[in-house]
Amino acid sequence: MPDIELKKIKNYALRDLNVKVPNGELLVILGPNGSGKTTLLNVIAGLTDYEGTVLFDGSPVDGVPTNERRIGYLFQNLALFPHLDVASNVGYSIRLKRKKTGKIAREVDELLELMKIEHIRHTYPKNLSGGEKQRVALARVFASSPEVLLLDEPFNSLDIGMCRCLREEIRQIQRELGVTTIFVTHDLTDAKEMGDRFVILNSGKVREVSSKETLSNGGDENRSHGFQDCPHCTVECYCKMKDTSGKDD
Amino acid sequence: MKLRSVMVGIVPVIALIIMWESIARLNLLPGYIFPSFSAVMEEFYHLAVSGVLFENLLSSLFRVLAGFLFGSVAGIVVGIEMGCKEIVNRALHPIFSLLYPIPALGWAPLLMIWVGINDMLPIILIFLCSFFPVLYNTITGIKGVDGNVIKAAKTLGASDGEVLTTVILPLAVPNIFTGLRLEAGMAWRVVVAAEMVAIPMGIGALMMKSESLLRVDVIIVCLMVLSLMCFSFDRFFQYIEKRLTDGWR
Incomplete structure (x- = not known):
């Protein structure tokens, strides 16, 4: 699995952005709405124009088309194919590799079992619940055997129980496969549960890079701003808090 | 339930036929001006057995299909x-925007000079009236495909061609078929008009000959055949569309 490095990335939403994600790490990108989180993922996936360089294992991939970047991208709205049933959605990338029908079916079965969605294999996306859609989208992403996993606020539409459950599952699979992962969210709870390291993004710039300890404990300064005690704390609170503490300094 | 819904559709047709037959039998108008349903059916039988109807229908059908x-x-x-x-799109849109509003039959005088009065005349006219509805419906269908679904296909490894054939076109099918169904009806209208004006063989030509011989029964038989053909074409495309989109729409 590759290291990812972004050097001086600049476009309509990002401003001279530099980020490095070591091999196998799960990096969380935190930031309020409009901070450039999704654009950052699109840059890595080659889905949007940019200036600067994206390196996978030290090699630039700027000219490499999206379909050859070996990316697994879980979109915010999941983007399931509405005209394909669950099994066909999951098997989409495997079919593109022109594998034999029997092999495709076996791989799809394994993934459906892994994500506990065998019972809905012939169901179309329009008839799935939010949680089921999420699982199908994840299974579809893992089916493509990605070397880099990009997760764009995947738990947005889920209830707390489902969210916790999926967080644990994704984290477990990510660790098992050792996939270099970038997880975008504006929810601090998701971030703290999932991440190895954290990048706070605001207005297209990296404001801070934190470890789990600094983000979770936050020091006396963070505590004094109620960051730890806020039950539904989002990164907007965090950024606001940082702004205030900056002014205090 | 199904029988009931079928009956709801059939009863008014039967009522109309009974009303038509009854009015005709009152002899308020001469039979050659307003023939009864049974007289029309009798003529239908004669035309079918003699092969006149089939021969003319085949000529029209060939032109329509071509x-x-x-x-x-x-x-x-x-x-x-x-x-x-x-x-x-930007290059061709202005040309098509200028050509589209011209009624297909408006081209007839020009085409008579350019290609002469032969089978090519109605074929080109039908081509012109068929082209635009399908063109615009295809564009609408393609542009209506969710951009995230296209991005998802790319991240899953699909090349541009594979995105087109496996995602864009299947999702544009409903719009394309709307265009096909629209043009199927138009094609029959145009072929009849062209045959009435210039072509000696075909349903339109048979109607014109019948008009000069005051054969209202034959004209009504032709109208019935036209109605049946338009209805069949529409149902055929409806069936194919349903087969292609069943389950996900």
């Missing part, structure tokens, strides 16, 4: 290009 096939294939191909490539 013009329709070329028009729809061209509409779909150009529609795909215009829907997928903005530069092509």
Whole structure:
């Protein structure tokens, strides 16, 4: 699995952005709405124009088309194919590799079992619940055997129980496969549960890079701003808090 | 339940036929001006057995199918290009916007001079009337495909061609078929008009000959055949569309 490095990335939403994600790490990108989180993922996936360089294992991939970047991208709205049933959605990338029908079916079965969605294999996306859609989208992403996993606020539409459950599952699979992962969210709870390291993004710039300890404990300064005690704390609170503490300094 | 819904559709037709037959039998108008349903059916039988109806219908059908096939294939191909490539869309849109409003039959005098009065005349007219509805519906269908779904396909490893064939076109099918169904009706209207004006063989020509002989019964038989053909074409495309989109729409 590759290291990812972004050097001086600049476009309509990002401003001279530099980020490095070591091999196998799960990096969380935190930031309020409009901070450039999704654009950052699109840059890595080659889905949007940019200036600067994206390196996978030290090699630039700027000219490499999206379909050859070996990316697994879980979109915010999941983007399931509405005209394909669950099994066909999951098997989409495997079919593109022109594998034999029997092999495709076996791989799809394994993934459906892994994500506990065998019972809905012939169901179309329009008839799935939010949680089921999420699982199908994840299974579809893992089916493509990605070397880099990009997760764009995947738990947005889920209830707390489902969210916790999926967080644990994704984290477990990510660790098992050792996939270099970038997880975008504006929810601090998701971030703290999932991440190895954290990048706070605001207005297209990296404001801070934190470890789990600094983000979770936050020091006396963070505590004094109620960051730890806020039950539904989002990164907007965090950024606001940082702004205030900056002014205090 | 199904029987009931079928009856709801059939009863008014039967009532109309009974009313028609009863009025005709009152002899308020001479039989050659307003023939009864049974007289029309009798003429239908004669025309069918003698082969006159079949011969004329085949001529019209051939023209409709030829013009329709070329028009729809061209509409779909150009529609795909215009829907997928903005530069092509911008280049061709002004020309098509100027040509589209011209009624297909408006081309008839020009085509009579250019191609003469032969089978090509109605075929080209049908081509012209078929091309535009399919073109615009294909463009609408392609442009209506969710951009995230296209991005998802790319991240899963699909090349541009694979995105087109496995995602964009299947999702544009409902719109393309709307265009095909629209043009199928139009094609029959145009062929009849062209045959009435210039062609000696075909349903339209048979109607014109019957008019000069005051054979209202034959004209009504022709109208019934036309109605049946339009209805069959519409149902055929409805069936194919349902087969292609069943489950996900």
